[in-house]
Amino acid sequence: MAYQSENLIAQAREIREASRVSQRALSERAGLTQSHISQIESGKMEPGLSSFIDLTRALDLEVMLVPKKLVPAVLGLVKAQATPDMHIHAGQPNDKRFARAERLVKKMKHLYGSSADLDRIEDTLRFLRRVNLRDQEMQLVRELIARLERYQASAQAAPVVRDIAQNLQRLRNSIAHPAPSEPRPAYSLDDGDADA
């Protein structure tokens, strides 16, 4: 099931990982079991409010209620403080990034001939561009694009390109088919979409 809470949970997970706390260590501090935390983080179960609070408190976080209107302000506040030595130049808006990436792919197709992998990348980029990506997801995309740029002219570009294509597609699938729980109907093929 696609839950409304996945953002919050993903955030908590990121912070846990960033602070190098293992699920086990956290479980002791928060008073939950490791298995429980694993299932929550992997989206296999939806925590109760109090479990979630326990979890976040153990990470030195507070759950707060903020008027929608103020969300950007708070976000700014938190972000400013959170990464004092993180040099993520927030410069380029995502949209431009995608535009550049698509141009790059086009150029590669033109130079080295088109391939199934390049086609896949192009297609997936076009898709991802339209979606609201979480920071974490955007980060992944950024990395993949950077890698593509780095290896574009390399001799062994082929396997790298394939890997990038696979990663992008995986991300895409995780967004397009976010439901891990339903008994998958037989008609749903593993990879592509049912679209036609």
Added chain:
Amino acid sequence: MAYQSENLIAQAREIREASRVSQRALSERAGLTQSHISQIESGKMEPGLSSFIDLTRALDLEVMLVPKKLVPAVLGLVKAQATPDMHIHAGQPNDKRFARAERLVKKMKHLYGSSADLDRIEDTLRFLRRVNLRDQEMQLVRELIARLERYQASAQAAPVVRDIAQNLQRLRNSIAHPAPSEPRPAYSLDDGDADA
């Protein structure tokens, strides 16, 4: 009961009352039952995280994760903007609309058994919810949902459901596989995190 969540819940209740929204009205917008809300507010039961989020979102609030250190700052920010008379738009935000629709589908699956069409609708809704829809597109979705609500119990629901599923899927495909490269309004709502 006296749990960690007492505060948050009390806060939510205060805001509900300040906005003069009855439990019943809120229950409809949040997709919970009035009885449920009453028990939550009176501390007789601890809501799940997602129930709580549904609740707060219906009150135009966001649940956010804030480093303990920054809590006073955020508190100040929120309080400064304190609500002289906050009232809630009658217009349902899209998010709520989707939540309701998904809930409806779930109910239908439960009542009449799940079908390929219902699965498809569920899947597609989950997808569309994540995407930036243009006004025109959102309008279509709204109409389709309204139709689903109207026909949910009808005798000839089946063909209607199928038609709705088809329409939704077509919309989805047009987004996932845009024919030409198209610009999109880059608009990032509430997804924020402090990245590691």
Added chain:
DNA sequence: GAATCCAATACAGTATTCTATATCACAACT
């Protein structure tokens, strides 16, 4: 006094969380 709208409460049934314990596969390091 009747009619509303409100919140609280009850109750039956289902679905899910949550605990506790254990295991597995995969790393990294000795």
Added chain:
DNA sequence: AGTTGTGATATAGAATACTGTATTGGATTC
């Protein structure tokens, strides 16, 4: 090869969230 730490998973059972529906008593307003 063995040890250790990681996260993912399995299973079984107790607890409880959640739905739906319905009723209650209180406060209003006509």
